[in-house]
Amino acid sequence: MSRERVKVGVIGCGNISGIYFKMMREVYGNILDVTACADLDESRARARAAENPGVRAVSVRELLEDPDIRIVVNLTVPKAHGEVALKAVSAGKCVYNEKPLTVDLSEARQLLAEADARGLLIGGAPDTFMGGGLQTCRKLLDDGAIGRPVAATAFMMCHGHESWHPDPEFYYEKGGGPVFDMGPYYLTALVAMLGPARRVCGSAGITFPTRTITSEKKRGKVIRVETPTHVTGAIEFVSGATATVVMSFDVWAHNHPCLEIYGTEGSMQLPDPNGFGGEVRIRKAGDAEWKSVPLTHTADINRGTGVADMALSLLRPGRPHRASGRLCFHVLEIMHALHESSEKGAHVRLRSSVDMPRPVPPGLPPGVLDD
Numbered sequence: 259m260s261r262e263r264v265k266v267g268v269i270g271c272g273n274i275s276g277i278y279f280k281m282m283r284e285v286y287g288n289i290l291d292v293t294a295c296a297d298l299d300e301s302r303a304r305a306r307a308a309e310n311p312g313v314r315a316v317s318v319r320e321l322l323e324d325p326d327i328r329i330v331v332n333l334t335v336p337k338a339h340g341e342v343a344l345k346a347v348s349a350g351k352c353v354y355n356e357k358p359l360t361v362d363l364s365e366a367r368q369l370l371a372e373a374d375a376r377g378l379l380i381g382g383a384p385d386t387f388m389g390g391g392l393q394t395c396r397k398l399l400d401d402g403a404i405g406r407p408v409a410a411t412a413f414m415m416c417h418g419h420e421s422w423h424p425d426p427e428f429y430y431e432k433g434g435g436p437v438f439d440m441g442p443y444y445l446t447a448l449v450a451m452l453g454p455a456r457r458v459c460g461s462a463g464i465t466f467p468t469r470t471i472t473s474e475k476k477r478g479k480v481i482r483v484e485t486p487t488h489v490t491g492a493i494e495f496v497s498g499a500t501a502t503v504v505m506s507f508d509v510w511a512h513n514h515p516c517l518e519i520y521g522t523e524g525s526m527q528l529p530d531p532n533g534f535g536g537e538v539r540i541r542k543a544g545d546a547e548w549k550s551v552p553l554t555h556t557a558d559i560n561r562g563t564g565v566a567d568m569a570l571s572l573l574r575p576g577r578p579h580r581a582s583g584r585l586c587f588h589v590l591e592i593m594h595a596l597h598e599s600s601e602k603g604a605h606v607r608l609r610s611s612v613d614m615p616r617p618v619p620p621g622l623p624p625g626v627l628d629d
């Protein structure tokens with residue numbers, strides 16, 4: 259712990275916050291110093307503080323007024339992401355948001371502009387593309403293992419979350435649905451492998467206008483569906499590669515792999531992008547079967563990796579961070595474009611672009627992100 263660490267405050271102490279606290283303290287404790295946490299529900303903040311010695315439970319206002327905190331990790335619900343992040347930026351903090359960056363594009367645009375004007379960094383989930391599974395895929399692509407990528411498929415299909423989630427209503431509100439909920443993992447992985455997208459077309463629909471909760475506590479409650487729950491689309495990348503995507507809460511079962519990339523000299527099967535490890539498989543032209551490829555990067559990391567990477571960029575100004583606000587914004591624009599194209603009946607050309615995030619060097623131990 260010899261060098262300077264970056265002080266972090268967490269806003270939103272719900273379900274996903276546990277793994278963030280664990281990783282930020284145990285794996286990235288030499289970069290990050292988590293000092294405070296807050297939640298609208300004070301008992302949740304107190305519970306996290308009690309589990310994590312050295313962390314104080316405070317109000318959101320107190321956290322934002324703490325001059326020592328440089329990064330706010332915003333783990334609130336999607337519809338609060340924009341408002342909480344804008345307040346943090348106004349208070350002079352860099353912000354790392356859970357996905358999606360915000361619900362509305364205009365809010366995300368404002369967030370990036372205000373942060374730029376103040377010289378602050380914005381970052382956001384997912385950071386799973388920095389894990390051993392997807393970094394191995396990126397290295398294989400960079401090494402030419404399957405030639406030039408020409409196409410990809412991304413399938414995320416299930417039957418929604420009302421059978422297990424205790425409060426599933428938000429999945430069927432604006433900003434919910436399969437694209438905004440799970441799309442960030444798949445689309446960020448595609449942009450990290452294939453580069454920025456150029457245009458998008460989509461077809462989106464609501465198969466079931468209502469959903470009946472079957473999980474406990476709210477069993478029997480009927481939810482009105484306000485957002486498309488089955489979205490099919492095509493994404494054209496600047497490189498010329500195209501991706502077929504299907505994101506659905508309307509499918510009971512399927513047999514498609516999560517993600518595949520097809521190159522001029524072979525095909526690659528990627529692991530589930532909602533994780534940091536998983537199996538990578540390759541089948542080159544002429545091969546009789548798929549071969550499993552050993553991971554070249556550590557998979558012993560988890561959420562919080564993107565926060566540590568952003569903190570390193572504060573300690574070493576000029577160093578680009580990987581899970582950047584610009585990457586999140588580009589993915590958010592793709593997600594909106596899938597819906598907008600369906601409404602308009604035409605391709606939607608994207609206005610934003612982003613550099614591919616720098617690959618993580620192979621062979622580094624957990625907690626280390628640069629050579």
Ligand SMILES: NC(=O)c1ccc[n+]([C@@H]2O[C@H](COP(=O)([O-])OP(=O)(O)OC[C@H]3O[C@@H](n4cnc5c(N)ncnc54)[C@H](O)[C@@H]3O)[C@@H](O)[C@H]2O)c1
Pocket residue numbers: 269270271272273274275296297298299302318333334335336338342356357358
């Ligand atoms: N639960 C998961 O498995 C999971 C996985 C990956 C990403 N995420 C993302 O993480 C985020 C949080 O998800 P979660 O499952 O932890 O939700 P959650 O509902 O369990 O927790 C969210 C917390 O934020 C608090 N909150 C809401 N608005 C707030 C505000 N304005 N100020 C302060 N606190 C506020 C709530 O009181 C709650 O405690 C979401 O964006 C979700 O998409 C969740």
